[in-house]
Amino acid sequence: xxxxxxxxxxxxxxxxxxxxxxxxxxxxxxxxxxxxxxxxxxxxxxxxxxxxxxxxxxxxxxxxxxxxxxxxxxxxxxxxxxxxxxxxxxx
Numbered sequence: 434x435x436x437x438x439x440x441x442x443x444x445x446x447x448x449x450x451x452x453x454x455x456x457x458x459x460x461x462x463x464x465x466x467x468x469x470x471x472x473x474x475x476x477x478x479x480x481x482x483x484x485x486x487x488x489x490x491x492x493x494x495x496x497x498x499x500x501x502x503x504x505x506x507x508x509x510x511x512x513x514x515x516x517x518x519x520x521x522x523x524x
Contacts, residue, residue: 438462439469439478464488 436458
């Protein structure tokens with residue numbers, strides 16, 4: 434399947450659906466355009482690509498941290514509920 438990122442066409446192969454690949458490529462292209470508008474006009478595509486990668490990596494790390502925090506919160510809530518249930522059963 435072919436996708437376009439920053440005006441360049443790429444041929445990709447993989448196990449994901451074409452809809453998924455298109456969404457991912459569109460997201461990366463959008464990030465490329467967004468960052469391209471925030472850097473000096475003569476910034477190389479390579480530098481913009483590195484900034485895009487760093488930006489997406491930061492989003493990933495932030496999302497992973499939020500996921501861990503939610504998991505910990507859910508685990509603690511579950512333990513609290515189990516303690517209450519256990520207390521009621523042992524009355």
